[in-house]
């Protein structure tokens with residue numbers, strides 16, 4: 001530990017060492033950690049219904065339960081297939097980067113450990129697809145060539161931002177869905193394994209970005225804060241792949257149009273992207289063009305911030321909320337007291353709020369600082385940033401606040 005006052009700001013080497021220790025303590029071998037022989041329940045979903053792209057639309061209501069389950073199966077296969085080639089290019093990017101790095105450093109060793117995790121995930125996803133008895137969804141030849149060329153551009157912080165885009169959205173959706181009782185137990189297990197190991201990858205990537213951000217040349221910063229917006233249309237394309245709808249026997253054009261316009265779907269996308277959006281805002285890597293691209297593909301809420309539209313009922317500027325709240329961290333709820341305030345930032349047009357959480361939270365809460373904070377009956381994604389010297393936790397968030 002450094003002698004720095006901010007005990008939660010270890011060096012890259014210390015941080016990597018911590019992750020290495022965590023990897024030794026808790027990791028999975030999916031070949032043996034999932035019961036591949038257990039029968040699949042014909043009446044259970046492969047994704048929770050609310051995360052299937054057509055859920056909440058009139059088209060969904062016309063489908064039989066059997067068709068709905070089949071669509072969930074095809075959508076999971078689509079996601080796992082995309083996951084496999086994403087992890088493939090991430091590993092390619094990391095391996096190329098390591099050619100230039102010190103082979104004795106903890107950061108290199110953790111990067112290699114992460115690659116090992118990803119190779120096991122690819123085996124796990126491949127086995128799951130096979131177990132479900134569905135053909136994987138393969139990109140076309142020209143698409144594979146483009147995908148394979150992408151990691152050549154993964155230099156410096158681009159690699160870590162790309163890793164976050166590929167990992168965080170799936171991660172936050174998986175967290176929301178892995179405990180759904182309507183889900184096939186095999187899928188629940190797979191998600192639990194993936195979420196556990198990805199949590200470390202996300203911390204490593206976020207730390208990588210944070211450590212570089214201050215010294216990043218302006219042009220690089222502009223480039224990264226602009227290019228990340230491609231993630232929006234890219235995920236919209238992947239998540240409404242015609243192949244899934246065709247396999248279920250739906251008119252794929254109608255199905256895709258319906259999914260892309262579904263307000264429920266938009267809400268799911270926005271909640272999946274919220275933690276990463278908050279991080280990109282926090283480190284100053286959400287440029288106006290990127291913000292527009294994420295917004296147009298419905299991963300960010302519509303342009304006018306909700307708090308501004310709801311100004312009469314929303315918190316007034318500088319209003320302080322001091323009272324009880326519930327905070328959910330690592331799937332556990334804790335009753336706490338919070339003192340929060342916020343303001344609408346005229347530069348990015350968003351409501352930024354922050355404050356302190358008073359109460360006992362798990363010892364290692366800052367290692368996985370994403371939280372859901374509920375106060376006054378409203379819930380918002382939050383981030384615990386540090387332990388205060390007085391025994392509380394600093395908390396921040398962007399968007400509609402959990403008070404007011």
Ligand SMILES: [Fe+2]
Pocket residue numbers: 087117118121194198
């Ligand atoms: Fe993974």
Ligand SMILES: [Fe+2]
Pocket residue numbers: 118167197198201
């Ligand atoms: Fe990962």
